[in-house]
Amino acid sequence: MKEKKISVEDKKLQKRDAIIKSAIEVFAQKGFHNAKISDIAKRAKVADGTVYLYFNNKDDLMIQAMSELLTEKLFELKKRLTVEKKAINKLYRFFQIHAQALTGDRNVARFITVELRQCQEFYEKYPEFTPIADYIDFVEDLITQAIEDGDIRKEINPRAYAMILLGTVDFVVTQWVLGKDNMSLEKTIEQISQVFQLKTALLL
Amino acid sequence: MKEKKISVEDKKLQKRDAIIKSAIEVFAQKGFHNAKISDIAKRAKVADGTVYLYFNNKDDLMIQAMSELLTEKLFELKKRLTVEKKAINKLYRFFQIHAQALTGDRNVARFITVELRQCQEFYEKYPEFTPIADYIDFVEDLITQAIEDGDIRKEINPRAYAMILLGTVDFVVTQWVLGKDNMSLEKTIEQISQVFQLKTALLL
C-alpha cells in the first residue's frame, strides 16, 4: 500500500519533471513566444491538457522551468566550487565554470541569457520571480568574504564587483549565443579571465 | 515650388520618423511579440496600412527601429566624448555616459538591453544585422589607443576588456530595467565606475 502510494506520487513527480524538462528544451530552442504547449506536451509524452494539471498556464510553466533550471545550475556550480577553500579562488573559478557550464549547451545558454530577459511581463506580473538575484547574492558573498580574507581591497564595493563579473559572463555568452562573435567562446573567456586576474593580482 | 517640394519630402520623413518613434516606444513597452502593428500605427497617428508603405513587415520595422536608435545613440555618445582628448579618459567617461544615456528613457533602455537579445530569429534571418558590433568595435578602438598611449598595460586584450565594460553596463541597466535592483541605478553606476578606476589606476 505504502509503496503503491509512493509510486503514485513518484509518477506525479516524474510527469511534472518530464514536462519541466521538455519545457526547458523547447523554450530554449524556440524561445518563449514561439514555443507551443503542444510541442512541450508531445516531447514530455503527455496530453496537452495534462500540462494544465501541473501548471496554471504557459507563463507559470516558463517561470517554474526557469527557476528550476537556474536553481539546479547554481547548485551544481556551488558544488564544483567546494574544491576551492579560499573565497578569492572560488571567485575566479566561478567565472570560468559558469561560462563553461553554459558553453555545454547552447540552448540552455540561450535560455538564460536571452529568454530570461524578455519577460518583463513576468517580472511585473510575478514580482517574487527573481531568478538572477540568487546569483548576484552568491557572488557578492564571495567577494565580501575575499575582502574579509584580505584578498580584495576593502575599497571595492562587493555588489558592484559582482555585477561586473556576472555582466561580463552574460555579455560574452550572449554574443556567442547570438552568433555575433567570431572569436571562439573558450578563447574569449580565457582572455577575459586573464584580464580579471591581472587586475586582481594588483588589487591585493 | 521649392518649398512645397521640401515640405512634401519633409512630411514623408516626418511620417517615417513618427512610425519609428512609435515602434521604439511600443516595442520597448510590450516587447516585440506583444506589440501590435495597430498600436504602433495608432500612436504614430497613421493608418495600419501606412506602416507597410515605409516598412516591409514587422521584422523590418523592428530592425530599422533598432538600427536607427543604436546608431543615433552611438553618434550622440561619440559627440559627447569629444571633450576628452585622451583615449583612457574617453573610455572611463564612456561607461558613465552610456549608462546615463540609457537612464534617461527606461523604454529605450529596455529596448536595447532586453529586446535586442530576444531576436535570435532576426540574427538568423538577417545576418547583416549586427547592432552591437559597432559598440564593441568603438570601445575596442579606444582601449587599443589607450594601450598605445601607455595608459593601459599592453598585456590586456582590448576586445576582452571591451566586453567587460559593455557587459557590465548591459547587466546593470538590465537589472534596473527589470526592476530587480533595489539600489538606484545612478549609485550603482558610480560604484562600478570607481571599481574600474581603482583598477585602472593600478593598470598604469
Place this chain on the structure above:
Amino acid sequence: MKEKKISVEDKKLQKRDAIIKSAIEVFAQKGFHNAKISDIAKRAKVADGTVYLYFNNKDDLMIQAMSELLTEKLFELKKRLTVEKKAINKLYRFFQIHAQALTGDRNVARFITVELRQCQEFYEKYPEFTPIADYIDFVEDLITQAIEDGDIRKEINPRAYAMILLGTVDFVVTQWVLGKDNMSLEKTIEQISQVFQLKTALLL
C-alpha cells in the same frame, strides 16, 4: 463500450462531413475567393479553428470538398446507369441523368461548372488533383464499348465524342447556373438529347 467507441468515431465523421457540406454550399454560393472560413464554420456549427483540425487550409478544404462531391456524384450516376445493359443506352441516359443530377441543386451545379474551373492555381499547386478526368474516362469507356458492340461507328474517336458529350452538359448547365439562358434547363436538355439521338440513330 463498443457503441461508445463507434459513437465517438461517428461524431468525428459527422463533424468532418458537416464541414465538407457547408464548404460546398458556401463555396458554391459565394465562390472560392469570397467564401470565408468563418462562414463555413458557422454553417457547420463548429468553431473556426475546428475546420483546421480536419483540413490543412482553405485550399485543402476546397479540393477535398470537390473531390468528394464529384466522386459521390459519379458513384450515384454509375449506380443509376446499371439499369441499362447496353453501353449505347447507358451513354444516352448518361447525358440526361448527369444534367438532371445537377439540376437538383443549383449550388452543386455552380460548384461543378464554375468553381471547378477557376482554380487553375490548384491545378498548378496540386497536379494530382484531376477531378474531371474520371468523368472523361468513364464516358470514353462507354463509347469504346458501344463501338465494340457495333452501336457506334468505329471511325468515331471515343475521347473526342466523350468531350462533345461532357462539354455540352457543362455548357448548358453553366448557362443555366449563370442565369443567362431563358429556356428552361429541362427543355434544353431534352432538345439536345434529341439531337444526339438523331445523330446516333444515323450512326448505326
Place this chain on the structure above:
Amino acid sequence: MKEKKISVEDKKLQKRDAIIKSAIEVFAQKGFHNAKISDIAKRAKVADGTVYLYFNNKDDLMIQAMSELLTEKLFELKKRLTVEKKAINKLYRFFQIHAQALTGDRNVARFITVELRQCQEFYEKYPEFTPIADYIDFVEDLITQAIEDGDIRKEINPRAYAMILLGTVDFVVTQWVLGKDNMSLEKTIEQISQVFQLKTALLL
C-alpha cells in the same frame, strides 16, 4: 484647335485602351481575384488613381475588358468566316477557327473559359452583361440558315445544336488551359471536328 481637341480625345482613348489592354493581360494571367489594380495600372503606365477616372471600380473594369475582348474576338471571327458562302460551311469552319483563335494565346483562352464563369457575382450585379449570348446567337443563326439551305435537317433545334458546338469548344479549350489533357489541343480539335463532320454528313 480641332486637331488639338482630337488629339486630346485620342489621348483619352489611348489611355483607356491601354488600361483595358493591361487589364486583359493581367486578369488573364492571374485571374480576377489575384489581379491587382496597381499591377494593371503599372503595366498601362498610369497611376493607380487614373484607372478610376475611366472605370468605376475593379468589377467595372473586368466587365468592360471582357466585353471588349469578346466583341473583338467575335468580330475577327465573323470576318474570317466571310470567305465561306454557305452557312453550313461557315458553321464547320467556326468550330476550328474559334478553337484556333484561343490556341494562339493561352492567357486569353484562360480568360474566356475560366474567368468568364467565376463571376456569378457580376451576372447578378449587372444583368445586362451577357458576353456569351452573342456567340450563341451567332451560331444559332448560322444553323438556322443552314437548315433553311436544306443542309441540316429541320428536326434539329438550332439553339440546341449551337450549344453542342460551343460547349464542346469550351470544354476542350478548358481542359487544355487547365493542363489536364495530355493530347495536344490541335489534335483534339481535329478529331472532334471529324466527328461533327461525320455526323453532319449524315444529317443531310
Place this chain on the structure above:
DNA sequence: TATGAATGAGTGTTCATTCAT
C-alpha cells in the same frame, strides 16, 4: 486630368486554454 500616398476594412490561420469523457 493625373497622381500616388494614405486609408482601413477584411480574413486565413494559430494556439493557449477548457472540459466532456
Place this chain on the structure above:
DNA sequence: CATGAATGAACACTCATTCAT
C-alpha cells in the same frame, strides 16, 4: 488523474478606393 478534440480570440498584412495636390 489523463486525455485531446474543440474552442474562439487575436493579428499581420493586403489592396481597392479616395482625395489633396
